Amino acid sequence: MTIGKIIDGKAFAETLRGKVGDGVIAFTAKTGRKPGLAVVLVGEDPASSVYVRNKGKMTLAAGMESMEFKLPASIGEEELLDLVEELNADDRVDGILVQLPLPAHINEASVIGTIDPAKDVDGFHVVNSGLLATGQDAMVPCTPLGCLMLLKDELGDLSGLEAVVVGRSNIVGKPMAQLLLAENCTVTIAHSRTRDLASVVHRADIVVAAVGRAEMVKGEWIKPGATVIDVGINRVTDTEDGKSRIVGDVATAEALAHVRAITPVPGGVGPMTIAVLLRNTLVAAHARAGLAKPEGL
Ligand SMILES: NC(=O)C1=CN([C@@H]2O[C@H](COP(=O)(O)OP(=O)(O)OC[C@H]3O[C@@H](n4cnc5c(N)ncnc54)[C@H](OP(=O)(O)O)[C@@H]3O)[C@@H](O)[C@H]2O)C=CC1
Ligand SMILES: Nc1nc(=O)c2c([nH]1)NC[C@@H]1CN(c3ccc(C(=O)N[C@@H](CCC(=O)O)C(=O)O)cc3)C=[N+]21
DSSP states (O other): OOOOEEOOHHHHHHHHHHHHHHHHHHHHHHHSSOOEEEEEEESOOHHHHHHHHHHHHHHHHTTOEEEEEEEOTTOOHHHHHHHHHHHHHOTTOOEEEEOSSOOTTSOHHHHHHHSOGGGOTTOOSHHHHHHHHTTOOOOOOHHHHHHHHHHHHHHSOOTTOEEEEEOOOTTTHHHHHHHHHHTTOEEEEEOTTOSOHHHHHHTOSEEEEOOOSTTOBOGGGSOTTOEEEEOOOEEEEOTTTOOEEEEOSBOHHHHTTTOSEEOOSSSSHHHHHHHHHHHHHHHHHHHHTTOOOOTTO
16 A cells, blocks of 8 residues: 655745745845744633744744733733734834634734734735735735645646635635635635535545544545645544644544645644744735845745
């Protein structure tokens, strides 16, 4: 039996971060300042704290300015909106990321809608999602853009391929579908009300799983030779050693016998998300400084 390839997202992300680092040096030489990324974390969600710490570390390693704002979960919406306005007005800040989800008493859409679209390095503002949906130059959400980079690296031209995106969130599923459509894929978006998910997935040359359910996409659902991108980050407790580890939305071990290539969890899409965040921040810094878009990113 042939076994599929495991796509090394970690290595790809490292290369991308290296290119971003070169771009940062050039930007700093031209403008006399470093690109700046502000990350806002509300509450104490331990998983979120890990992402924020990693992002902060990588931002500094790429030569950028990192600003972190840790706010208590009890903060009012007005106060959070005021902070976003301050960051909008701060010239040192090129990118603003407000970690999601926010506590239930805060309206996420109002917070995202308050971010200056030019600093919206997550690409979540309706201006950016609208630009993406209409085929215009936009800030593109980091995770889907990272997935697309891996797919193009693996497959080259995606034109005409059948793509199935499982999940329709605003942060992963929907923008992923838009990107694949722009690459001329025939795109299906599946979700919790989809009937016979197994046979929908079985049509796909490209499967992107962004569900948030540990190993729900089974190996036998995958069409032989398909390429699978596993976005899921699910913390599970190992039944054998009782230790906690993270797994994706795809049953990877089973899927390996069917796929052409698949991203692992960890070491697949996650590191790409952070690398693209830095890339988007560098791109935003160039646009705000009136400089041409950096090449090769
Ligand atoms: N690696 C990375 O960088 C990132 C990873 N993630 C991870 O990706 C996963 C998805 O994240 P996100 O999009 O924010 O999640 P959401 O919970 O916002 O969306 C999940 C989607 O999956 C669908 N879904 C849920 N259950 C099923 C089911 N049984 N069958 C088919 N579809 C189903 C939902 O459908 P419906 O709309 O009908 O409810 C929904 O559209 C999570 O594990 C998250 O942790 C997220 C962001 C970045
Ligand atoms: N405004 C906003 N933007 C986001 O992009 C955003 C967010 N909110 N909320 C949470 C999700 C999740 N997310 C991840 C980023 C990196 C890894 C990552 O680096 N993962 C590594 C390590 C995982 C580990 O071992 O813990 C990996 O998969 O190899 C995972 C998940 C970004 N998100």
